[in-house]
Amino acid sequence: MVNQGPISLPLTILSVLIPFFLMNSCIATSEEKGTALIRKTCNHTMYEKICISIFESDPRSFKANYTGLLRIGIELSVSLTNDTLSYISKVFDNTSETSNHTLWLKMKGCHDNYDFAVFEISQATDLFDKGLYRDASRKVAFANEAAFLCRTSGVPQFVERNNKVDKFTHDIVLLLYPNPPK
Template sequence: MGNLFPAMVPIALIPFLVFHQSFLVAGEEAGKALIAKTCNQTEYPEECISALESDASSLSANLTGLGRIAVEQSASKLNQTLSYVDSLVNNATDYATWASLVVCQYSYNASANQIQQGLQAFDQLKYDKTYQSVAAVNQAVIECNNQGLGILTQVDTALFRLTKDAMMIVDLLYYANSSYIFSL
């Protein structure tokens, strides 16, 4: 037992270090400075900043917290979009529009389950799985947009941009954690 203890200490510290790694990556930055620094690395920085600042908890969040907020907001925006599409399906007046809306409805429904699994993966620090789940929502937007429904252009664009930015933030977390773990 005496020889085993020194070997167990580094192993026991790994989960602690991985959990707190985002504090080390982000340094002392917090609040609007961290939001701006993070969002400036995304494809749509202005929308990213606006989305993250709309959640009061983002002002005290570290990089990991911002990632979680971005994925949560993607899930919320997906649910709002799905509700809107559901109402359009129920009120469609012609078959061609209804059929195209049903394609969107199906794609969004399928990705809604995936993003919930992605949130669970996030909590388990499985950022690659989280990225895949958000990418599935982004793909659903592309599939819906391919239906050519002008009535969905605005909501599809907003969801597409939000998920693209969330994917980038999760990607930053994945690589920050991977490089930190490998440097141990």
């Protein structure tokens, strides 16, 4: 390897930092609001269409600044997780253990994981309000993990709801962790 002198290290560091700064400059500012803010924010997610759709389903999103939008994202994640647990509970309660023991066990696993996730994610909004964005992100991640585990268990009745929770909570985790409100 050829020694390129003392300038080599700073140039290497700059080549890594410049894309990082450019990416962060594309993140929405606290002054933006409305559809433009929703789209700009969701543009930085893995599941942009679901992100936009869920945010646009809540009228508060159109009046929120970036910080408010992230808080709404947590609240929507909590709601999706609670609704999914309710649905899973209803289906699980109406499934006989003796009729299909393997399916029943998979449903029980989904139920137990979502039950735990509901407990954990319920703390995310308070953590966010205290400025503990990474901790809030970790609480939302419990819902994302529950959806992932349930999805991989292969319970066909839960696929659609699981996908929605999995994708939206994944995006909220990503928005909160590396790009918290300023």
